[in-house]
Amino acid sequence: MIRHCFSSHSLLLTGLLSLASLVHVSAQTAPASQAVIRWPDATRPALTYSTREVPFDGVNITIGLLSGSGIAWENKFFQSWIIAKDPAGHSISFSSKVWPNLKLGISVFGPKEFLPDISDEVWTRYVAGLQLTHENKCDILDQLSATADGSPWIPVLSAKTRSITIRYPAGENTYSAETQLFAFCQDRLVVFVLSGPEKEVQAATPAFYSTVRTVSAFREQGK
Helix, strand or coil, rough: CCCCCCCHHHHHHHHHHHHHHHHHHHHHHCHHHHCEEECCCCCCCEEEEEEEEEECCEEEEEEEEEEEEEEEEHHHHHEEEEEECCCCCCCCCEEECCCCCEEEEEEECCCCCCCCCCCCHHHHHHHHHHHCCCCCCCCCEEEEECCCCCCCCCCCCCECCEEEEEEEEEECCEEEEEEEEEECCCEEEEEEEEEEHHHHHHHHHHHHHHHHHHCCCCCCCCC
């Protein structure tokens, strides 16, 4: 009679091999929809900036105009910024007149080029991408969402938006920060990014929100 003897060590090893095989298969068959989303590397289509004088309450005021990629917007608050020579990966970039290290970037994306929408599922994948970009050293300081009940959010041209403020190490005991606001306008995804030293970004974020929420469609004079 032949006796089959299995030690507890053999059973444990067999179980671990089976589990490893199962994990490997699961990783291979994970749906593509679970992949993280990261900022695209492709160069953004350029936006141009110009100004014009318009009458307001009996006096002329200067209005800033953004145009390009199917966009034609105006906003008087753009006058608080100086256009930057280097767009730094955005469609256009500005530097603050008050804090030179503070930047305002605006990027335009076509359909299916970046985030397809601002749903919770898509947003979770994007936040995971931010963590990878910053080597899991990214702290989320604040989030606003038009998709969450009771959450405040910033409308842009009546479009629903979602925003996030993050910080990440910039040196020993120092942090950089960004407030990113995503809006789908005129069949395009437009992302506004306020970036710079953490304290300056935190201080300027309310004004940043005021700037983007008062963007309006460009109207030619007399129309």
